[in-house]
Amino acid sequence: MHYEVYSKDMLSSTTRAFGSPLRYVQGQGEFGRLPLYTAPYGNACVIIDGFLYQDLNARLEKAYAESDAKFVSISFNGECCEEEVERIGKIARENGAAVIVGAGGGKTMDTAKICADEMGLPVIIAPSSASTDAPVSEIAVVYKPxxxxxxxxxxxxxxxxxxxxxEIIVKAPRRLFVAGMGDALATWLEAQACECSDSPNYIGSGMRRCKAGMAIAKASWDILFEDGEKALMALDSGVVTEAFENVVEANTLLSGLGFLNTGLATAHGIHSGLTVLPETHKYLHGEKVAFGIVCQMVLENTPAETVDKVMRFMVAIGLPVTLADLGVAAEHDKVLAIAEKTANGPLIHQEPFAVTTERVYGAIIAADALGRKYKGL
Ligand SMILES: [Zn+2]
Structure with missing residues (x-):
């Protein structure tokens, strides 16, 4: 804790709340045991990412052949939009689906969430990488076709x-796993900012955090520093180790429960601000959040010891720490555009002090300089 606790009086209630998925199961070969998990509900409708369809569908054919449970699989068309939800809903109904499964990346998972929500069915989320904490949240992002x-x-x-x-996560691209660590690394820093400002979490329409939410956010932070580099070495060698399992849990479960139950702040605010520049669109969520972490530390004037620990870690695992790392030229107009979009959004105002566009502009410039220093540029 590095700033005084003071309330912005954002909450009128003292009620605290905690939310989470009903169950979380993580292990090698668990996808092949899907029939065990869907059987209690009835027929399963499995939406699979187009890129992974052949591989994952083959695993399911084998697994369901050895069980009494039934499934129908659908290759996801690539966009989480109303048309796709309708198409899948029709197939699910025709096959008497009693549970929806989403296997793949963010858009596949989000489409499964919406289909299940609209049909009033249970949903199982099986991510194909540990690149974000989205599997744990009940939030989906909707696009046009x-x-x-x-x-x-x-x-x-x-x-x-x-x-x-x-076993699936360890075969996903390295970059996705590193980005997931960026998303997870922000969780504890943002949780502390939200605690200090007594900002609402994402439970219901926003309530006060439970101690559980804070403890989980801190656990995610501790695991990354203890096991992050070891986990990356395991992934590079193509093997699952205890450290790898720990970081997958930190990126997915702990980071997800952490942010849902404690709230977001500058790191994610800067992420949204960066999206104003088209050149950042090809960078992953966690990569943009990573540069947001540097900005948050500058804005909060985080103690040097913590800054040093975080910067060394991010550079060591290859997370973006400069504007150039995100394809952005450090020019006045571009930085101002990011600062304006960030300051106009809600997240950065979860910090326990007043934030102006000028301060955000300054934080981005100083963060970029700090990142260059740690990269030896
Ligand atoms: Zn995130």
């Missing part, structure tokens, strides 16, 4: 089961 962003949508409840197969 051509990919234009519409907005985010909150489901009535979190997943009934988040099923993480570390």
């Amino acid at each position: 051509d990919g234009e962003y519409i907005g985010s949508r909150k489901m009535k409840k979190n997943a009934d089961l988040v099923l993480v197969d570390t």
Whole structure:
């Protein structure tokens, strides 16, 4: 804790709340045990990422052949939009689906969440990488069929089961795993900012955090520093180790529960601000959040010891720490555009002090300089 606690009086209630998926299961080969998890509900409708369809569908054919449970699989068309939800809903109904499963990346998982929510069915989320903490949240991002962003949508409840197969995760691209560590690393820093400002979490329409939320956010931070580099070495060698399992849990479960139950602040605010520049669109969520972490530390004037620990870690695992790392030229107009979009958004105002566009501008410039220093540029 490095700033005085003071309330911005954002909450009128003292009620505290905690939310989460019903169950979380993580281990090697767990996807192949899907029939065990869907059988109690009835027929399963499994939506699979187009890129992974052949591989994952083959695993399911084998697994379901050895069981009495039944499934129908659908290759996801690539966009989380109303048309796709309708198409999948029709197939699910025709096959008497009693549970929806989403296996793959963020858009596949989000589509499964919406389909299940609309049909009033339970949902199982099986991520194919540990690149974000989205599997744990009940929030989905909706687009138009051509990919234009519409907005985010909150489901009535979190997943009934988040099923993480570390055998699949260890084969996903390295960059996705590193980005997941960026998303997870922000969790504890943002949780502390939200605690100090007594900002609402994401439970219901926003309530006060439970101690549980803070403890989980801190656990995610501790695991990354203890096991992050070891986990990356395991991934590079193509093997699952205890350290790798720990970081998958930190990126997915702990980071997800952490942010839902404690709130977000500058790191994610800067992420949203960066999206104003088209050159950042090809960078991953966790990569933009990573530069946001540097900005948050500058804005909060975090003690040097913590800054040093975080910067060394981020550089060591290859997370972006400069504007150039995100393809952005450090020019006045561009930095100002990021600062304006960030300051106009809600997240940065979860910090326990007043934030102006000028301060955000200054934080981005200073963060970029700090990142260059640690990269030896
Ligand atoms: Zn995030």
